[in-house]
Amino acid sequence: MTDISPVPLTIEGASVLHQVFEFDWKAWRGSPDRHRILEEATAALRELEPGKQSEGDQPKTVQSALYSVLGHKGDLMLVHFRDSVEDLNRIELALAQTAFHSFLRPKFSYLSIVELSLYESSRKTYASLAEQGLEQHSPEWNAAIEKVLDRQREAMAQRLFPSIPAAKHICFYPMDRLRTGKQNWYALPLDQRQQLMHDHGMIGRRYGDRVRQIISGSIGLDDWEWGVDLFADDPVVFKQLIYEMRFDEASSLYADFSSFYVGIRLPIDQLEAWTEGRIGDAS
Amino acid sequence: MTDISPVPLTIEGASVLHQVFEFDWKAWRGSPDRHRILEEATAALRELEPGKQSEGDQPKTVQSALYSVLGHKGDLMLVHFRDSVEDLNRIELALAQTAFHSFLRPKFSYLSIVELSLYESSRKTYASLAEQGLEQHSPEWNAAIEKVLDRQREAMAQRLFPSIPAAKHICFYPMDRLRTGKQNWYALPLDQRQQLMHDHGMIGRRYGDRVRQIISGSIGLDDWEWGVDLFADDPVVFKQLIYEMRFDEASSLYADFSSFYVGIRLPIDQLEAWTEGRIGDAS
């Protein structure tokens, strides 16, 4: 056993819930109360916006956004960022109180927590603490690590508790790192993973002006290890970025992908227009 | 790191949505308003035809086609080519406004964007820019690449924004390139992939007079990496072409296939006849 932990230092931020619903168009078309139901729903969804949710401490993050989803995987996607998993459950229960909820059939959801993996900092910190002769997980080592994490949490607060980008399109997908035969991410030394993540990040950086990315971790929370949200005005960029990344070793050798959900931002106030078949008219 | 990017130059065209529906025959047989519902549906589906959709700029591509699908995977398939993902979502919402939609249960869909991979051009361009000493992703390199892409986009405009072939049968299937152990497409050098795609294309060329092919990319858009549409008057050709290709290294070693959807072209005006059990009577 070396003095270098294989586990990258990681800091966590907002709790995240993605909810994908199929809309029961048939029941909706037959419903006599559409306008009243939409008024109640729109009010409830507006309640999810900043500053309304928590009555205790001022929450760091109250961010929800609605998207019109492409294809049969669903019709509407809600993305929520909150301070806690419990707050996310409260949103689910609040939504379930509305009449609009009767027209929503849950098709998919994803629970995760915004995270930043501090690969470069991990490598340096572990090396430095090893040089100082501190034993891993000793009280001194723990204290030193905690100090690094605290400093990073403060420096990265805006990325840990992000605002939802205003971009017109979203692309969400869960993913794993492979653990099969020689393609075992978790058996690689930290140094190598740091290098792979660095190269991977360099591709993302070249797309930085066209796409915003939020990574959330879901090990122990949902069925894949990470959730990735991409936000862009032009959805072709999703394809270009992820295609280019697929040739990167971090992806070509070590990534396993689940389903991809693509949606178009739907301001709450345009929900009624959406039910009538209109989208993006104001843009 | 070499100066040769592994990523083939790729140009994009029309946004594509495949929609597969099961038809609720039981409810249909019990519906008193069949004729009126069909009139409304036929009118709405005709609206999807060229020149009606967009009110802003003249769209490059407004192409939709309807197919009668074989087997339990669905009864009807709609294939749409449009200028944007947003336009595709508008089609979904427009269809959801019709009474006919109550008889359609979504079974499958696929979102993709027509693409052409310029393998030969990539190889030459990357080599030439490397010879000129241009660093990858430098402003000069980017400008040179963009120039190549623009020239190709113009030259290939008809293939990027294609008309839907009038052939009697369609075969649609999504597919991946493998990334397992030694069968890792994304870990092959560009030269080798170029050669494999060239050999692969030679098979297709021999079938050129009997089958038309449209490739669309879906990395970052849907659950597989590519969608393939084949159009042919004789469906036996689908089997012969894909069987022959399966022995090709690009397929035998590196292709992973999903479901196959086979359908028979159904002109909008024959939708009523279709509901009454008649198909292809005019052919």
Add this chain to the structure above:
Amino acid sequence: MTDISPVPLTIEGASVLHQVFEFDWKAWRGSPDRHRILEEATAALRELEPGKQSEGDQPKTVQSALYSVLGHKGDLMLVHFRDSVEDLNRIELALAQTAFHSFLRPKFSYLSIVELSLYESSRKTYASLAEQGLEQHSPEWNAAIEKVLDRQREAMAQRLFPSIPAAKHICFYPMDRLRTGKQNWYALPLDQRQQLMHDHGMIGRRYGDRVRQIISGSIGLDDWEWGVDLFADDPVVFKQLIYEMRFDEASSLYADFSSFYVGIRLPIDQLEAWTEGRIGDAS
């Protein structure tokens, strides 16, 4: 590149559709019109029998058969052999016109085309044409191949457009040839595949008096590469034959199996008895 194609010469015959339905017993028990519905259904199903279907050219094959399926995968299976995919779609639409169809829930289907792989003939023909110095896919080569195929199509007409055997039991299953690592059927030389198929066929021959087999190809038509229909009076033979074949290299190394559907032949005239719980009384 050698002058020997890896693709075996293959001839095609009848188009085939398997339809597996769950029967809605609950709705059926509650239906007041059972007798009338059965009369209409029985008449429609009899229409599927020889000589009634096509009004144009005399079809080579109009063969349909009904089976009572074991287990929860379905209750009824219809197997149709026709001249074209379009004719198969017409059957689906015709069935959908009956009231009986309201009690059928589609659970599975399979689209394929009867095929014979001419491995021995391929090996000899390719070798002979190579000796003659004909280049693959040259006009002369193509003409010579087409001549072989035509001769075989004529000689094999009865196997390409088969009658459905009268045997009491059916066993249907789709299957693939593997393409994983060293178990890659499509990467084997034609000679080796010819030998494996020969050994495989020798097992089948020993069961020839107890079981009839029809192979149909479904690459490009459905989700597996082949469909296999076995017909036997004693269903134990299905188990014995397929178990013995599993030790054969063609199966042990290169076969991947999907679901198995086992049914008991149900003459159309016994459909009413079947709904009342009686089967095989006359046998």
Add this chain to the structure above:
Amino acid sequence: MTDISPVPLTIEGASVLHQVFEFDWKAWRGSPDRHRILEEATAALRELEPGKQSEGDQPKTVQSALYSVLGHKGDLMLVHFRDSVEDLNRIELALAQTAFHSFLRPKFSYLSIVELSLYESSRKTYASLAEQGLEQHSPEWNAAIEKVLDRQREAMAQRLFPSIPAAKHICFYPMDRLRTGKQNWYALPLDQRQQLMHDHGMIGRRYGDRVRQIISGSIGLDDWEWGVDLFADDPVVFKQLIYEMRFDEASSLYADFSSFYVGIRLPIDQLEAWTEGRIGDAS
């Protein structure tokens, strides 16, 4: 090709059908006719007991048993042993005639035939016939084999047409033998498989007083190769036996498992008590 067949001699007995149903508790609670429906169902299920079924030859095996299933995979499981697949289908159709059937939703089923693999006998017989110079599958060889099988069928009649053990709990699971890379059961020589099955059997023997096992083969009949039924008064023994076996090479290297179904024996006469929430009161 050696004179030793890789296929173990195998003898077959009763045809077996497992049926797993979800019980529609909601509809049941709302049904006014519960008592009458239960009377009819109990009578029908009693009909499945010995001596009532066949009117022709006296059947060797008429054994059915009912189980209350744990968890969401189902509520009730029926296990039937009969002389033929056709008799099993008759049971399905008979059950479908009852009003009780309206409350049963099929969740799973499994079709198989009781079998005994005569590994030790195979090895000896094949060796002895080879010594005698008999060619495999020659008429003399076939006759000699048939004689061995007949002798074994007679000796093993009770195990081939077993009574359902009275034990309080059942554990049913389908399984395959692997055929992947080096873990290919079907590519092992018969001798080695015989040794592995012998070691495997030795573990079972140590549990012989606490658990009864019935193996049925389902190659060519259902989606896995074998079905395993274990019967025990104490369900902890299922876990202990199968855990111990998992370290055995026959399992650790060559077994692939599907779902496990665990149930508690429910005498027909206690079906009404079961619907009222009581189970095992008499035990």
Add this chain to the structure above:
Amino acid sequence: MTDISPVPLTIEGASVLHQVFEFDWKAWRGSPDRHRILEEATAALRELEPGKQSEGDQPKTVQSALYSVLGHKGDLMLVHFRDSVEDLNRIELALAQTAFHSFLRPKFSYLSIVELSLYESSRKTYASLAEQGLEQHSPEWNAAIEKVLDRQREAMAQRLFPSIPAAKHICFYPMDRLRTGKQNWYALPLDQRQQLMHDHGMIGRRYGDRVRQIISGSIGLDDWEWGVDLFADDPVVFKQLIYEMRFDEASSLYADFSSFYVGIRLPIDQLEAWTEGRIGDAS
């Protein structure tokens, strides 16, 4: 064959059932009898609490807890610890008697038995018995083993029949040990597995003050080999602990994970508040 068994000594305790239900919010909102239904349900769920269940011997464990589940996998999860599988089935049937059950749709369940794997004790015991010249599975060997197990069962009684921790959050997931190629847990020598489990346990110990863990075995009982329940006040700890463990060889090489279910403890008395959208108000 060595005298060292590969099977770790294992002791079993309480039988466990996890039940995950979707709540039919639409039907609930439309139900006129909500208050009465909740009164009955709350009473029935309270019956599941200690001391009410069994009328025979005093049960060692009667522990049930209710959780509000995150996401579309379900809305409510019930976790039951009992003395027997039969008692667990009684709970299912008791719940099915309530009107509240009509609003619950089973989505998932898991049957298992609390277990402790005595790796260190196994190694020592097996070595000592081998030194004494006792043959494995001989009566003397069995007696000696049984003595060790009895002693451990007594010492570990509280962990075998645990109380459900009062922590605010639960994380439940089933898992397997891999048996593929070189990553075959069951083919490792006992010594190596003991070392891997020891290292694995050391990580858990560091989280001991923040998370409680209960391991139950499900080989032969359900579709995965083990069920893991984690209990913590802060759900971020689930992610941190399991992420850190994933780098451990026991997980990185040998673990295969299924779905993860995360919930928030819901005291029975707050069920009505939950249906009205309130959760955790008292905390």
